[in-house]
Amino acid sequence: xxxxxxxxxxxxxxxxxxxxxxxxxxxxxxxxxxxxxxxxxxxxxxxxxxxxxxxxxxxxxxxxxxxxxxxxxxxxxxxxxxxxxx
Numbered sequence: 814x815x816x817x818x819x820x821x822x823x824x825x826x827x828x829x830x831x832x833x834x835x836x837x838x839x840x841x842x843x844x845x846x847x848x849x850x851x852x853x854x855x856x857x858x859x860x861x862x863x864x865x866x867x868x869x870x871x872x873x874x875x876x877x878x879x880x881x882x883x884x885x886x887x888x889x890x891x892x893x894x895x896x897x898x899x
Contacts, residue, residue, distance in 0.1 A: 819850045836889045853877055 825831040826840040826848070840848060854877065856869055883890045 815852065822850065833889050 822831065823845075826837060827845070829837060829841065831837040831840070854873055856866055856873065859866070878890065881888070884892055
């Protein structure tokens, strides 16, 4: 539920509840207009309604982390645990 995740993050940020303290600090300083939530990729739906996308999502996440390198001043991720407080 991608839109649900985005809405949850926005809600947490707007209410000063986000677990990623660096992101929360930046959001508090710049406001909502300083942030954007962009969808980078999609998985092709599987015909099996019970299909588990977990492994495919992990591969896709790892691919984008490798490509974008969103660490330190370039993002809110760490190399040790991939994403800080997803």
